[in-house]
Amino acid sequence: MTAGIIGATGYAGAELARILWAHPEIHSLVLASVSHRGEAITGIYPNFWEAAKTGSDKFGSGILETPESLIRRSDIVFGALPAGTGEAYAKASLDRGVSYIDLSADFRFDEDEAVYAAWYGKSWRYPELRRRSVYGLPELNRRRIRELAAAGPAVVGNPGCYPTAVSLACYPLLGGPLRKTPALAPGSVIIADAVSGVTGAGRELGRPYHFPECSGSVSAYKVGTHRHTPEISRTLMKMSGAPVPLVFTPHLGPFNRGILATVYLPLAGTGTAEASALPPGGPGKITEKLALIREVYAAFYKDEPFVRVLPEGISAATGRVRRSNFCDISVHLDGTGSVLIVESAIDNMVKGAAGQAVQNMNLVCGFAETAGLEALPSLF
């Protein structure tokens, strides 16, 4: 099979190339770029220079094509483009009978154009494409992705990086057996606080990413206004069956890969007034309660190939999912046992972008879901 990547010069596109280069079902890669067409990919990424020496020559000429020419040659197309610029390529792919995996926000809102328009300031050119599209969080929509693709060429809206980490942290509580007890306290707000590595900001130069000013500093950005907020809200609502108030705060940290999300979920049936005055460990009941929740989380994700619920004593860390498609989850309780605290770690470039897109391709194409994604995460 031939895979095409439109937007191959951005970081997500380059990460797609890295993963697909080692994918057993992909025998050649076609790369396209709107702004760099005609150039060699090795001019943009000298790390790819003479990579074919190792024998895995999937790039061929390595010259960046136009999207149109790419679509003609590909059996599956990935769009790694800014929001609002890829719809025509999705349409062209479908018209040619080829599925399209979109890494922008364009296909993350099903048919709800109003929310998209409100947050992204754009309208859709081909709204009808959404009838052939699905939100590509496999843990939530695996069956729908497969069914849609079985019915013909499909568009998959690959989730955002933060929504992936935050949603997977909440799913067992909101949509699984914990829905009833211990459930989310009625009327409560979910707080999602997350920190991302700098690759999340992409390849474009910017003052906050200038090494001397970025190195060694951590800061929040777009507090209360980040565009991933409505995407997370939608996903939590689908999981729980009802609207869930959400506050989401993203941060930028001085590292390259990874997102760590800390999600605060108030539990029903608990009082909090005296909370923090208690010493740690507290009554045995809290320890038992936490063990129970951990068991339920582990059981919920037992068959998920890429979600790992960590055992007691280990907290999720971005350094332990590096370059893998894993989402690591650890569960914790505050001192009174009234707030569930879930730590969720992904590699923002893999499970948060290119890896999840390949997982979606695997589902769409009927490959093993883990094909090309078996890499062991490395500590450094």
Next chain:
Amino acid sequence: MTAGIIGATGYAGAELARILWAHPEIHSLVLASVSHRGEAITGIYPNFWEAAKTGSDKFGSGILETPESLIRRSDIVFGALPAGTGEAYAKASLDRGVSYIDLSADFRFDEDEAVYAAWYGKSWRYPELRRRSVYGLPELNRRRIRELAAAGPAVVGNPGCYPTAVSLACYPLLGGPLRKTPALAPGSVIIADAVSGVTGAGRELGRPYHFPECSGSVSAYKVGTHRHTPEISRTLMKMSGAPVPLVFTPHLGPFNRGILATVYLPLAGTGTAEASALPPGGPGKITEKLALIREVYAAFYKDEPFVRVLPEGISAATGRVRRSNFCDISVHLDGTGSVLIVESAIDNMVKGAAGQAVQNMNLVCGFAETAGLEALPSLF
């Protein structure tokens, strides 16, 4: 004046040395170490080698003395020691008529030994010392620190790093003119989510601080059980006059200096149900509400020499308070205007430890409060 530092080989002790070296009122420094006595400080910190070349020779021989000998020679004593090990030195200092600034947790709980014992697993050897001690958060207790010191030699319990960042983020809302409107929603829990640089873990080697495994990774630790929790709770209660439920989660990030705390404060009189579905910017009322809150915060801290309330459009970042005693605060609202989000940044080694200790010394000794702490923060 001669200042003595017991525990000079730890990171807080070395940072105290660095600041006091440039302090206009301190003419000599005596250093002590229990485990390294008799050694030269330059053996532990080769960066101090021949520092006297510049003319500022405050170390003298630079040989680490015993605490007992140090106390005999000092006009003010700093204890930068593990919890539970410095009481005798505090007592000896007071007996000699010299004030003692303690950087451990031993004097952060006033006379409430029960809470200390529950969280630190130790009891007090000289509980009566607390009658001469004060919690050294100058923004809260400036007057008491001065009054106590005026009455005789005193002990100052220098606050923990996280409590400093979190408490200053909450004070204008809990204890200032915002107490009434917009006030904290009744019954609500304050969530404090913070990330610290690695110097916070100190000089002792440990796997999480081994460069290859620490670099590039962020993780939570001691979730729901960190010892700074009761200290923050106490301080918030003092500020608000009533108990405030608190959930506190510390994280470790791959950088050296700084703490960024993100504090979530639910506001009274607001509903949150429809919250996150709204686009950013929202109705003008939210913008107005935030501007009002920012004004109140700025007015509240107007005369504080080390608290800066940032203008609109700038979010607090650890990189902008580096090596200064500043606490930078930025205020934000979620999309519905129902949760106040405060970002608070300090240098954990300065305002979070040694700098605040020097600020306390200045208050105790009647120096200008900012003496030795005027350094301009640097971006890198």
Next chain:
Amino acid sequence: MTAGIIGATGYAGAELARILWAHPEIHSLVLASVSHRGEAITGIYPNFWEAAKTGSDKFGSGILETPESLIRRSDIVFGALPAGTGEAYAKASLDRGVSYIDLSADFRFDEDEAVYAAWYGKSWRYPELRRRSVYGLPELNRRRIRELAAAGPAVVGNPGCYPTAVSLACYPLLGGPLRKTPALAPGSVIIADAVSGVTGAGRELGRPYHFPECSGSVSAYKVGTHRHTPEISRTLMKMSGAPVPLVFTPHLGPFNRGILATVYLPLAGTGTAEASALPPGGPGKITEKLALIREVYAAFYKDEPFVRVLPEGISAATGRVRRSNFCDISVHLDGTGSVLIVESAIDNMVKGAAGQAVQNMNLVCGFAETAGLEALPSLF
């Protein structure tokens, strides 16, 4: 095939596990540890937790075995152990008819025990093993490695990280067509100046690797006394056919992966007296001379799968070989054209250790030389 890794808990062992996990010819991995036997590998490396979820379960139980039990079960054995501790395992492997790839210095000196003893302070227990051993720098010894392995089970002494980077930088000049003109100036000393990332120091904790003191600092170590010096000298002598005086200085830099070696090679037939007074670019002859040298380097390494001679305008950088088995080489001249300056970059954990060991296994076992090593290097 089953591969066994003795010393699986060290960084080189863990990197071997990461690479072999994705190797198409290796179907199971047996791990052994002298100090951690009986423990689970996931206790040491939590990043390996539930890695079998992706379907690539090569670890089996993941319990660390004894070396003896490992040797009984393996078709190829890797020793990732300190110098002087693995000979008995090499012997046991050979006795069982299984080849042994050694990542220590024990088999890097052919039969020259005197040099080994002088630098490592140890003698050999089984000197006769050297008759079945070969120095595993494939670019130099590919044929011998294959021949030896064809004749029976063999021991491969995997090169050190610095020697790999430095030797490959010199080979075309010392041993290739440049040997005659422009040749190394007679009597001249080769200066090799290199900087390594911190993973090169291994998993053991140490003050120079404590994040707060390591981060942001670069320093030299073991100047004039590093044990890789005689290994480099031997290899350069093999390449050139005559002794080559060498000065080697290693440095430690604040990054995880990579070695950048800068090698200074004085050229014959050039005067240097007026050298540095000339402006850059200089006479066209220097540019021509450099282009010629670059062509010769490129031709020399044309068929080497893992050596890339970079085109004009790009200087070798560790960030562009990250996680790949590539050695990137760029050639430069000083302003007078009298000193050839070669920059050579490898990932110290891959081409400098585990990757090269797998390359050697591929040669020994008759696999494609690049099997398991085709990964595209990534920029971050």
Next chain:
Amino acid sequence: MTAGIIGATGYAGAELARILWAHPEIHSLVLASVSHRGEAITGIYPNFWEAAKTGSDKFGSGILETPESLIRRSDIVFGALPAGTGEAYAKASLDRGVSYIDLSADFRFDEDEAVYAAWYGKSWRYPELRRRSVYGLPELNRRRIRELAAAGPAVVGNPGCYPTAVSLACYPLLGGPLRKTPALAPGSVIIADAVSGVTGAGRELGRPYHFPECSGSVSAYKVGTHRHTPEISRTLMKMSGAPVPLVFTPHLGPFNRGILATVYLPLAGTGTAEASALPPGGPGKITEKLALIREVYAAFYKDEPFVRVLPEGISAATGRVRRSNFCDISVHLDGTGSVLIVESAIDNMVKGAAGQAVQNMNLVCGFAETAGLEALPSLF
């Protein structure tokens, strides 16, 4: 006194502001910028926001003025501008009777316009200014700087960062008592290999300084063509009294502050042929020789306030001079005792730029040479 900084928005300018802010003789600072005039400095550097809260208000309005207006108000003027842009300001300052400290290359070549023009591609507008200028390496030219300034307003050409580190490494051998024995081997080339932190590249955005691509990578740049080469050559010639062939290779490393230079100096009267085959430690004669050289270095720099010759067993590291004006030097020999290897570490922003400029101001103005530069270097 009032100090003026033209080019206050660049990193060198901002570092000057940071140091002068704490300088006891400077009571106000005037800032100018050609491209940002009329803006507030806090818009460019939000870390300076409300810095006057600490009582050290030297910025006044903090509005960036024009250079002309600045010169009218200043008692000493610093130019932190690109090469070829500051001559007119130097002239205007002198015309007003005020000395000018230039941080560009414009005044580093005495009256040798040809070399400047060849390397910088520009000619001088006011060549006659060189008659009132001096190269500002205090260790070499302290007397001349003082004498020139005593005779009237002067221009000081502040040295480049690399030249400072490299020249100070060589001075005792080339110009001191070691000149005779052990002297530099006749006809030999000095190799200077250096790595700089990223602040050396300044505030302007650039791909090599984009965090994701800069972080974790080290590379060489401008090999054989860096403009600091002729400056180093000139200085070494002044030190030794004769031309000294030099090869200089700069590298970029993933850290913010610091330069580590490794300088290789072949010694006279030694053969090198058998060099690297010898084990470390070698004959006692080498140890003795090194001890002698270290003593001579230490004696040579004994009275220099900012040069520290490190004792045996400690190698110079950038992390130990951080934020100080120190240059740390450690001396080493290769295994045969024939090449002297000197490691030289400075903070590129301090001794390599702003700190040395302040040291020059102190000399020019007759202040204590160390005024404002006494800060203790810190480990992190």
